[in-house]
Amino acid sequence: MGRKFFVGGNWKLNGDKKFIAELVDCLKKCNLDSNVEIVVAPPSIYLEYTKSIVPANIEVSAQNCYKIPKGAFTGEISPAMIKDIGVDWVILGHSERRNVFGEQDSLIAEKVAHALESGLSVIACIGEKLEEREAGQTEAVVFQQMKAIASKIGEWNNVVIAYEPVWAIGTGKTASPQQAQEVHEKLRKFIKDEISEKVANEIRIIYGGSVTGANAKELAKEKDIDGFLVGGASIKPEFADIINAKK
Numbered sequence: 001m002g003r004k005f006f007v008g009g010n011w012k013l014n015g016d017k018k019f020i021a022e023l024v025d026c027l028k029k030c031n032l033d034s035n036v037e038i039v040v041a042p043p044s045i046y047l048e049y050t051k052s053i054v055p056a057n058i059e060v061s062a063q064n065c066y067k068i069p070k071g072a073f074t075g076e077i078s079p080a081m082i083k084d085i086g087v088d089w090v091i092l093g094h095s096e097r098r099n100v101f102g103e104q105d106s107l108i109a110e111k112v113a114h115a116l117e118s119g120l121s122v123i124a125c126i127g128e129k130l131e132e133r134e135a136g137q138t139e140a141v142v143f144q145q146m147k148a149i150a151s152k153i154g155e156w157n158n159v160v161i162a163y164e165p166v167w168a169i170g171t172g173k174t175a176s177p178q179q180a181q182e183v184h185e186k187l188r189k190f191i192k193d194e195i196s197e198k199v200a201n202e203i204r205i206i207y208g209g210s211v212t213g214a215n216a217k218e219l220a221k222e223k224d225i226d227g228f229l230v231g232g233a234s235i236k237p238e239f240a241d242i243i244n245a246k247k
């Protein structure tokens with residue numbers, strides 16, 4: 001069986017109830033490819049609201065969570081709480097969590113492990129910075145990020161890997177289909193060697209970084225690109241074109 005194409009919309013710190021209602025309405029009116037798994041990630045305060053208005057073909061994800069079910073951790077939310085409101089996904093290790101909030105590989109790995117143990121599915125993000133790419137370290141960086149996660153988890157069924165080169169996020173500088181494919185292929189080989197052939201064949205590796213309605217189709221043709229994690233364009237009507245990139 002092939003890997004189901006996966007398109008996530010990471011709304012980041014954007015939207016309010018009115019905006020979300022309009023965006024969801026707009027998506028409802030579009031003819032979205034039924035072969036695509038669609039997940040939108042609103043700010044945590046709007047998770048329950050978004051969940052209450054999305055149609056059945058759109059799932060909802062948190063953008064982050066902590067590594068512990070409950071306790072004295074002011075400002076955090078836990079996988080148990082996310083599950084409690086009927087949401088089944090969480091994004092972890094996003095480059096903004098890593099680079100703006102200083103999250104390290106080890107914390108991200110613990111979060112991924114705890115989220116999976118709690119029954120959430122995880123979009124685990126990895127990706128190199130511009131200076132790392134220019135220094136020829138792309139592979140080493142993404143392998144290290146993968147290794148950290150692999151050291152803490154044993155089951156990959158509920159994981160989607162999002163390769164998001166930091167230099168392409170929010171910059172309008174998309175990786176070319178070849179650049180993205182090259183890293184996705186290496187990641188799949190790494191997973192085959194370090195985890196298992198089965199996981200390598202089954203796991204979805206999606207691309208993120210300035211994906212638009214205009215460039216999604218070309219990227220989607222690459223054999224190891226199994227979908228997208230979209231930022232800016234996910235809060236615009238063109239998100240529908242990205243979902244339909246394979247149509």
Ligand SMILES: O=C(CO)COP(=O)(O)O
Pocket residue numbers: 010094164168169170171172208209210211229230231232233
């Ligand atoms: O960070 C991203 C998705 O998680 C990508 O953001 P942009 O699509 O805005 O570049």
